[in-house]
Amino acid sequence: MTAKEGDAYDSPLFYLVMQYAHRADRDVVGMVSGSPDWDPPAAVRDGLREYADGEPADFQYAPSEGLRELREEIAARRNVDSDRVVVTNGAGEANYLAMARAMERDAGDEMVLTDPVYPYYPGKAQMLDAETVTVPVATDGSLNLDSMRAAVSEDTACVVVNTPNNPTGAVYDRESVAELAALAEANDALLLVDEVYDHFDFSGRFESALTLDSENVVVTSAYSKTMAITGFRVGYAVFPDALVEAAKTRHMLVNVATSRPAQAAVLRSLRETPPEYYEAARDRLRDRIDAFTDALDAAGASYTEPDGGFYVLARFDDFPGTLDNVKTLIDEAGVAGMPGEAFGEAYDDWIRFALCTPRADDAAARLADYFSASDD
Template identity: 35%
Template sequence: MRVSRTAGAMPHSGIREIVNRVIELPGGRISRLEIGEPGFPTPAHITRAAWDAVPRGVGYTPSTGTGELREALAARLRRVTGLDLPASRVVVTQGAVQALSALAEALLDPGDDLLVPDPSWPNYEMIGRMRGASVTRYPLRASAGFLPDPDEVEALITPRTRALVLNSPSNPTGRVFPQEVVAAIVTAARRHGVWVLSDEVYDELVFEGAPANAVALDPETVIGVYSFSKTYAMTGWRVGYLTAPARVTALLSTVQEALLSSVSAIGQYAAHAALTGPQECVARMREEYRARRDLAVRRLTGAGLRIAVPHGAFYAMVPLAPGADSRLAALDLVGHGVAVAPGSAFGDTARDHVRISLSVAEDVLETGLDRLLSWGALTGFGAGLGRAAGA
């Protein structure tokens, strides 16, 4: 009795390895900086809309989302990004990760190649491999401030390349790509007939610079992927969306039916309330994240660390000693009372970094930074945890 070789070969998430180590430890013992969970409750007007929906009755919805929510999403894209696209080009999904999974089903065949950033959210690579695609990484080097080189990205495109992932603001680096960089990558993709999957789930969490807004550059080449999770602190509600050319959304109607039938109706009511209700909560959370970013940068640079200042999202990459094994460092740091994500969880380029989340409450962040810097003083930021030692 066989199981899927593709699924069996899938590596476990390096982030989840740390999460699973600390999740059941007594509260307060570990400062949890390893996961990107918004440090705020879902705003009250959103949860109230979900409660109010229940007595009206909830059932199946269209596979691509309710017409009311899709119209509100099209209006949101016009307001925030300037895109003037019909609601028929918007598809509601079960979070951004399911949007990307559906797109992999719609766009990739086994043997195709998917280009992803390195470092990047590990699910990109997992989703591509689950579809039977090969995955090629384009580097975001610390020496270049974790920004891509468009010429280097284009040089990696081959006749087998079907799509490339763009993510700005970036997880895990928090970097916001300059508009000319985004435009150059989109132009290169169009030249080679390659889809661009622009993950913009942090598009309203930008402190300096501007969101990628890559769809506006070429709505027939770029597919935008968005989410309510980070903007509205709705991670557990599992509602995301995408905008794509009409022939892709037509395919996705069938793909969505096969994958999940429809997104939770209650979640869609809540998402509609998020879009049409007061938006001050978004600005307030963004300013809190900015303050936490400033605190972390001040503490880390004050300790002599050279970091690429995050200009969006709520993450920062912290350098270890050159050649240090970030997985071993992250495991060791748990014993010192702080959980971080190893850079190796995000690819090869930042294996001697760890990612910290800035989304947590300020006192948790302060304590976590204290413990991280104390550990760094003891170990030389993992100088003794070389890659050879972890082999």
């Protein structure tokens, strides 16, 4: 997962690939990072402008657990008590807090992850001295529940899943997530469900794990993708009552608080942004996915058709998804993706492309040209 395998503190492959693309001596379409390229809601900008004229007190520490009004707004939308909500520095910190709580319970020392997996999950697990158990997903990207049942045991501290999924684009149905919650309850483990891509569900099947109302479930999310504001670092975690106070303490000791202006802008956007903003983003991504996969057909590639999120995994004949081959694509095709080996073993011969660029069509054409020429 990192520059030196087994050392969680070296530069992640994401940064190595982006740096390599930046140094290339040709034009490169970047499809590595999941940073939306479209405008944030107008209310985000309005909220920041208004905040700039605030009183001196508005520029001081926010309450550590988050602005009260923001926590109440999140709670109302997620149908939970606001005392269960901790506003965090993005979904990354929210996931860290949940995984740390799982380890602090002394109810196991293993974390069960899917394969493929977002690389920061095993990185955090290693940082917390947890053992990792990876379970390959089914061929369609859905959860392999039989394998999950075999993997979860009394040694399991936490089961971590992400839906809609990065990198497969799978949307896990409520019944499958409920089965994982039952497994966690039976083994005194936590189930962490990262729902950061919940607004990018193309299937209509997504249901939040909060509908399960389980004392063993922690749900995390953020506004980074939803509002196209990855630089704001405003996320949150919803903890069971018994776990939230210790999570708040760890959050305070590690971060003190989350950015006050960013929280205020997000709050205003939640109150004022119409549903059409989010639907426009989904429509944009649907169009990009269709155009990109059409070009992958022309390149003779196999690929995933995402039900959610904005990533496509592609496999090219005799061109496995190694870091060396990703560099070759940068140098010779002018397209930067992520090596499949960064996400585990199940898709290690695939390459992940993030469709967060208006040049997705250009990238697709370059890939089609490159692999068509390779076949000649």
